[in-house]
Amino acid sequence: MYRYDEFDAQFVKERVSQFRYQVERRLAGELTEDEFKPLRLMNGLYLQLHAYMLRIAVPYGTLNAKQMRMLAHIARKYDKGYGHFTTRTNMQFHWIKLVDVPDILEELASVEMHCIQTSGNCIRNVTADHFAGATDEEIEDPRPLCEIIRQWSSLHPEFVFLARKFKIAVGATPHDRAALLWHDMPVEIVKNEAGEVGYRVYAGGGMGRTPYIALLMKDFVKREDILAYLEAVLRVYNQDSRRDNIHKQRIKILVNTIGQEEMQRRIEREFEEIKASGSLQLPQEELDRIKAYFAPPKFETLDDEMPIGSYDFENWKKTNIHKHRAPGYAIATISLKAIGQTPGDISHVQMDALADLMDQFGIDEIRVSHEQNLVLPHARKRDLPAIFARLQKLDLATPNSGLITDIIACPGLDYCDLANARSIPIAKDIARRFENLDRQHDIGELKIKISGCINACGHHHAGHIGILGVDKKGVEYYQILLGGSGAEDATVGNIMGPGFSAHDIGPAVERVVDTYVKLRQNGERFLDTYRRVGMEPFKNMAYLEQMYAAH
Amino acid sequence: MPLIKDSAFVQDAFVTVADDAALPGGAAIVSLARFQKERDALLARNAPLGIQLKAPENPELLGEDVQRFSVIVLEFPAFRDGRAFSWARMLRERLNFTGEIRGAGHFLYDQIAYMKRVGFDAWNVAEGFPLEQFHRALTEITNVYQPSADGKKTIRELRATPRP
Amino acid sequence: MAATPALQVLTSNRLRDGAVVYWQAGAWVEYFKDADVFHDKPLADAALAAAMVFVKDRVVVNPYLFAVREEAGQIRAVEQREIIRCAGPSVRRDLGKQAKPSMEAFDVSI
Numbered sequence A: 001m002y003r004y005d006e007f008d009a010q011f012v013k014e015r016v017s018q019f020r021y022q023v024e025r026r027l028a029g030e031l032t033e034d035e036f037k038p039l040r041l042m043n044g045l046y047l048q049l050h051a052y053m054l055r056i057a058v059p060y061g062t063l064n065a066k067q068m069r070m071l072a073h074i075a076r077k078y079d080k081g082y083g084h085f086t087t088r089t090n091m092q093f094h095w096i097k098l099v100d101v102p103d104i105l106e107e108l109a110s111v112e113m114h115c116i117q118t119s120g121n122c123i124r125n126v127t128a129d130h131f132a133g134a135t136d137e138e139i140e141d142p143r144p145l146c147e148i149i150r151q152w153s154s155l156h157p158e159f160v161f162l163a164r165k166f167k168i169a170v171g172a173t174p175h176d177r178a179a180l181l182w183h184d185m186p187v188e189i190v191k192n193e194a195g196e197v198g199y200r201v202y203a204g205g206g207m208g209r210t211p212y213i214a215l216l217m218k219d220f221v222k223r224e225d226i227l228a229y230l231e232a233v234l235r236v237y238n239q240d241s242r243r244d245n246i247h248k249q250r251i252k253i254l255v256n257t258i259g260q261e262e263m264q265r266r267i268e269r270e271f272e273e274i275k276a277s278g279s280l281q282l283p284q285e286e287l288d289r290i291k292a293y294f295a296p297p298k299f300e301t302l303d304d305e306m307p308i309g310s311y312d313f314e315n316w317k318k319t320n321i322h323k324h325r326a327p328g329y330a331i332a333t334i335s336l337k338a339i340g341q342t343p344g345d346i347s348h349v350q351m352d353a354l355a356d357l358m359d360q361f362g363i364d365e366i367r368v369s370h371e372q373n374l375v376l377p378h379a380r381k382r383d384l385p386a387i388f389a390r391l392q393k394l395d396l397a398t399p400n401s402g403l404i405t406d407i408i409a410c411p412g413l414d415y416c417d418l419a420n421a422r423s424i425p426i427a428k429d430i431a432r433r434f435e436n437l438d439r440q441h442d443i444g445e446l447k448i449k450i451s452g453c454i455n456a457c458g459h460h461h462a463g464h465i466g467i468l469g470v471d472k473k474g475v476e477y478y479q480i481l482l483g484g485s486g487a488e489d490a491t492v493g494n495i496m497g498p499g500f501s502a503h504d505i506g507p508a509v510e511r512v513v514d515t516y517v518k519l520r521q522n523g524e525r526f527l528d529t530y531r532r533v534g535m536e537p538f539k540n541m542a543y544l545e546q547m548y549a550a551h
Numbered sequence B: 001m002p003l004i005k006d007s008a009f010v011q012d013a014f015v016t017v018a019d020d021a022a023l024p025g026g027a028a029i030v031s032l033a034r035f036q037k038e039r040d041a042l043l044a045r046n047a048p049l050g051i052q053l054k055a056p057e058n059p060e061l062l063g064e065d066v067q068r069f070s071v072i073v074l075e076f077p078a079f080r081d082g083r084a085f086s087w088a089r090m091l092r093e094r095l096n097f098t099g100e101i102r103g104a105g106h107f108l109y110d111q112i113a114y115m116k117r118v119g120f121d122a123w124n125v126a127e128g129f130p131l132e133q134f135h136r137a138l139t140e141i142t143n144v145y146q147p148s149a150d151g152k153k154t155i156r157e158l159r160a161t162p163r164p
Numbered sequence C: 001m002a003a004t005p006a007l008q009v010l011t012s013n014r015l016r017d018g019a020v021v022y023w024q025a026g027a028w029v030e031y032f033k034d035a036d037v038f039h040d041k042p043l044a045d046a047a048l049a050a051a052m053v054f055v056k057d058r059v060v061v062n063p064y065l066f067a068v069r070e071e072a073g074q075i076r077a078v079e080q081r082e083i084i085r086c087a088g089p090s091v092r093r094d095l096g097k098q099a100k101p102s103m104e105a106f107d108v109s110i
């Protein structure tokens, strides 16, 4: 994985001092809260319901064991012993004191981590496929480009005070695991007819109040021109976006107001100019230099035999083990969705133990997925039973990757200042209802995604079943959305109707799922059945109880 | 308002003129609206002319006239509004404007370094703002990743430079 | 039907650590049970105005009033958000203000 050179190290160190000074000025009264807020957000610091929340960047979801240990240390020393992995593959701590943050940043810098641009109206942490470098499906590892984008976007003088946040993701496989088209600017690594590798760039995806799937901006951008093109998109956005209505300031609104063609035309004009100046041309040597950091580990020549194990191990294998590019290796998903636990939460003990496990089994890096799980990208197949046994002891071996209990949930009203309703208790309730593993396997792939408010951190628009928390006079209600997708067939989910109470939402979801089980034909997933039969049958069943109650 | 230029406080040679006020004899800064209305008369004056652009006003609106100004003031209505960062860069790189680009309105200490990078070279600061702070702002971050209007060597270029 | 008097409590978050605090007789306290309950809008507004001094002095951030009601002789927040702020996360009963043994149980279950 990428390692800082002296320039990166100095940059991050100076950024820490800069933030320390901002905190000092806030405490000394030289900055008002209004002035300080955007500055602290730009460094991932929120004031939430119970304390400050610090969001630490996990660039393109990659962590090494040392970094994992540092997160455990921070959880212990500055928080209440646990952290939360988010759908942006970052880590959040919920119990942070403002006065501790500069010291935390300093500790993070010592393991090449930071909180730069994990919030605020700027270019955010770049995300990628969590199987990057390990799957045999990809054209090439997307992370070198992510790292190049990370550097280019870090304290970019022109783009740190954008109209709103700006999220970039890079994909490299036909099967999209990164919810690519839901980003402000998705970049897809592609091959043209001549066999050259280049980039396809989209713009204008996003969740929130008005969800949009990104539209194509340019079919093929040459390797050396990619930064020029990205800068062109950002420039059009910064210049032309509305600034008078916070709900209409994301790039998705600009793209959909002026239209795809006009957007393409404006970008093209900037692009030609930047290209002509040559200033952002990406030299092959730089690309090679960064690529070298992401070279795959030296795979041993191993027997490709998959070990057979206990009943539990076999169940785990069914869902949590995925095909690796090298014989004798596998990709393993570590579920952070133990039934009854908070999705994405992890304790300091678990973090430390995972770091030890990585060391013991020669796994250099671990990945965070946008589905709030962890991934061991390069595990030897023969080690899997031992790894599984260790994970089991840590309550990290739940065999539910991709199944109905693998639920995405944002922190919601238990922690978040912007929330309308709690997400976590709903996720727990639903997971318990479907706890039976045979039933989960019978239901098959079904993605439930829960957000505590319209900001959609829990990706409810992209859930096969999405759940959105709303507030009715201080009481929590939950709307159901059906038919969303965050994969290569990205679609926006449709709202079913009026919301359910916290008490009724679990049973309603169960009735929706039961309806699917009755209606499905030859191997259809939930999403396929929904697409075939539409909302009506689900809606009729979901509201059934309410109708009885009303009569 | 105090004016910082070339790393020092300087006397402002320009008078910013309200749209309905009479023009002074010497150097004056007017709004885009006034310039559009009184263009010929303003350009015929025998004194340096400046223009103040509001955040939504794209400098390209000035057309060829851009070179007739000695000063272009870019206004921050609120420090969160970052359009001026793109306007300044556009003035320097696309429109080849070599006169003074002055920042005015509500910007923060924390934005001065970014402003310098994209092409600002004059700052209207609040009364009592210490000059040391200005210098401090410019030295917080030593090296940068992006090329911009200041022509500063990027980290990528520094990496490629052989070191002793 | 006569309108029940609107009861209010004044709250804020402390600047240095973000902790939830409540207004009691011109100062900030950590527990909701110690907070002043205003039965009277002018009094509540006066407290809010007085609290602004603490914003200026960088003690707290963004003070505001929220609605409470009396229920079986106990004062309770009306909105779920405030119930959770005064207790702690409903999914971690071991954390936040509710974790203190002296605190009565908060009903934040679903």
Ligand code: SF4
Residues within 6 Å of the ligand: A410, A411, A412, A413, A416, A417, A418, A419, A420, A451, A452, A453, A454, A455, A456, A457, A458
């Ligand atoms: S979706 Fe809303 S409630 Fe959930 S974390 Fe985001 S802002 Fe908070």
